[in-house]
Amino acid sequence: MACLGVALGAFGAHGLKGKLSPEMLEIYQTGVQYHLVHALGLILVGVLVHVMPSNLLNWAGWILALGILLFSGSLYVLSMTGITKLGAITPIGGVAFLTGWILVVLAALR
Template sequence: MFKLFTILGSINAFLAIGIGAFGAHGLKGKLTQHYLDIYNTGVQYHMMHALGLILVGILAEKVSSSLIGWAGWIMFIGIILFSGSLYVLSISGVDKLGAITPIGGVAFLASWVLVIIAVAKA
């Protein structure tokens, strides 16, 4: 599990940088400031939780608990739902996609709670 989440986190950090650069250079002038702000929020949370996945990978080597694995998968799902919905919303302008974003946010919260519990029990 160490390698899996470390690699998954590193891939997502790479994607967050690429997606952020695309937004800064490719979308400037094509989106309103409102939608650029939404897009940038997606990038910010994407990177934070990519680093979170790397942390989960490191913890997986030190803490033997299935909760760490669950935390990693739920965090990854959170990236897809939270950041992914913000990327699509900002580019498409379909505001109904914003209804998905809080589900991703709850996934982020749940993943961090699982990390806390797993480390506390270790």
């Protein structure tokens, strides 16, 4: 996920510059930013699952990955197609991010 986030960030910075409006490029970059932050979260979850195995951590990893797909993915597609209805999917990805992090905290508290 981290590698994909870097690749998509580079694509946005170099391949989409001048092809998207500044507003759409900003939306794309927001997707990249959240993608990369949560890719680091997935790495953290992977390390934690080896230190303190937990089904909560397993779920957290899957839900964070789903969040990347829904949140960042919807922003990528929205910015390149202009289909603003895709913005309705973005908050679902945000809720997935929040849920994933809550599961990490719950696993740590156990």
